[in-house]
Amino acid sequence: MLNRTLVALTELFPESVPALAPAGEGALEPPPRETGVLVTDFAKHGHHLDVLCRPDQVVAVARIMDGEGYFLEAISGVDWLDQQQFEVIYDYNRLGGEHCRVMVRALVDRNQPVVPSVSGVFAAADWHERETFDFYGVHFQDHPNLIRILLPEDADFHPLRKDFRP
Amino acid sequence: MGEENVPSSIVQFAQLDKLLNLGRANSLWPMTFGLACCAIEMMCTGGSRFDISRFGAEVFRPSPRQADVMIVAGTINKKMELAIKTLYDQMPEPKWVIAMGNCAISGGPFKVACNYNVVEGADKLFPVDVYIPGCPPRPEALLEGIMTLEEKITGKRRWPRVHPV
Numbered sequence: 001m002l003n004r005t006l007v008a009l010t011e012l013f014p015e016s017v018p019a020l021a022p023a024g025e026g027a028l029e030p031p032p033r034e035t036g037v038l039v040t041d042f043a044k045h046g047h048h049l050d051v052l053c054r055p056d057q058v059v060a061v062a063r064i065m066d067g068e069g070y071f072l073e074a075i076s077g078v079d080w081l082d083q084q085q086f087e088v089i090y091d092y093n094r095l096g097g098e099h100c101r102v103m104v105r106a107l108v109d110r111n112q113p114v115v116p117s118v119s120g121v122f123a124a125a126d127w128h129e130r131e132t133f134d135f136y137g138v139h140f141q142d143h144p145n146l147i148r149i150l151l152p153e154d155a156d157f158h159p160l161r162k163d164f165r166p
Numbered sequence: 167m168g169e170e171n172v173p174s175s176i177v178q179f180a181q182l183d184k185l186l187n188l189g190r191a192n193s194l195w196p197m198t199f200g201l202a203c204c205a206i207e208m209m210c211t212g213g214s215r216f217d218i219s220r221f222g223a224e225v226f227r228p229s230p231r232q233a234d235v236m237i238v239a240g241t242i243n244k245k246m247e248l249a250i251k252t253l254y255d256q257m258p259e260p261k262w263v264i265a266m267g268n269c270a271i272s273g274g275p276f277k278v279a280c281n282y283n284v285v286e287g288a289d290k291l292f293p294v295d296v297y298i299p300g301c302p303p304r305p306e307a308l309l310e311g312i313m314t315l316e317e318k319i320t321g322k323r324r325w326p327r328v329h330p331v
Binding site: 112150151152155157159164 | 243244245280282285
C-alpha cells in the first residue's frame with residue numbers, strides 16, 4: 001500500500017526521487033526541501049509519507065489520494081513568519097487494510113495566500129478550509145462557502161497568525 | 167407628598183411565600199446548557215451515582231420557557247454570547263443562574279492577555295446567583311452548588327455543612 005501510494009504520488013513529481021527523511025536530530029538545519037515525496041519513520045513522525053507540493057498541485061494530490069482509498073483527516077495551517085509563508089497541511093489516513101498516513105504540505109506566499117480548494121474531491125474539506133481561513137486568512141479558491149466558522153462572522157482578525165496581537 | 171399611612175393588608179403572604187420558596191427550591195428544573203467540558207460533569211451528576219434527582223432537579227428542560235435555573239456549564243465564546251443572552255431572557259421569572267466551572271465564573275484558563283474569543287465570565291452577561299469553582303468541578307461540587315442555591319431561596323440549608331476533621 002505504501003509503495004503503491006508512493007508510486008502514484010511520485011508520478012506527480014517527475015523531477016525528484018523519493019528520499020528517506022534524515023534520521024538523526026542533528027544540530028544543523030536540514031537543507032530546504034524540494035517539492036517531492038519523503039518516506040518517513042512512522043514511529044517518529046506519525047505519518048508514513050511526507051509530500052511537499054506546490055499550491056496548484058494540491059487538487060491533483062487529493063485526487064490521487066482519493067483514488068488510492070484515503071480519507072481526509074484534517075487541514076490545518078502553519079505560519080512561518082520569517083520565511084513569509086503559510087504552510088497548509090493536509091492529513092490523509094487510510095484504515096481497513098494496510099494502515100498508511102500521509103501528510104501533504106503546500107507553501108504559499110504569506111501576503112497573498114491563495115490555495116485551490118479540495119472540497120470538490122473531499123467534502124470533508126469544506127469546514128476544515130473554513131477553519132484555516134478563519135484563523136490564518138488563507139483564501140481557498142472555488143470553495144462553496146468560505147466564511148468564518150468559529151469566530152463571530154464580523155471578526156476582522158486572524159488569530160493564529162504569529163503577528164496577531166488582540 | 168406628606169406621609170402616607172399604609173394599612174397592613176388583611177391577607178398576610180409571608181407564610182405562603184415561604185411555602186412557595188420551599189417548593190421552588192426543592193424542584194429546581196435546570197436548563198440543559200452544557201457548553202464544554204463542565205457539561206460532562208453535569209451529565210455525571212444527572213446519572214445514578216451522584217443523582218441530582220434527589221434534589222428534584224433531574225428534569226433537565228431543553229426549552230428555556232420551562233426551566234427555573236440555568237446552569238452555565240462551560241466556556242462562553244463570543245459567537246455563543248448572543249444565544250446565551252437570548253436564552254436567559256427567555257426564561258420566565260423566577261429564575262436563577264448557576265455559573266459552573268472556572269470558565270463560566272471568570273473565563274477560567276482563557277483569561278489571559280491575548281484572549282480573543284472568550285467572554286470572561288457569565289456575569290458579564292447576566293446576574294449570577296451561585297458560583298461553583300473547579301475545572302471541572304466534581305459532581306459533588308455541583309450538588310453543593312444546588313444546595314447553596316436552595317439555601318439562598320429558602321434561607322435554610324437542606325443538610326448541615328460538613329467540615330473536614
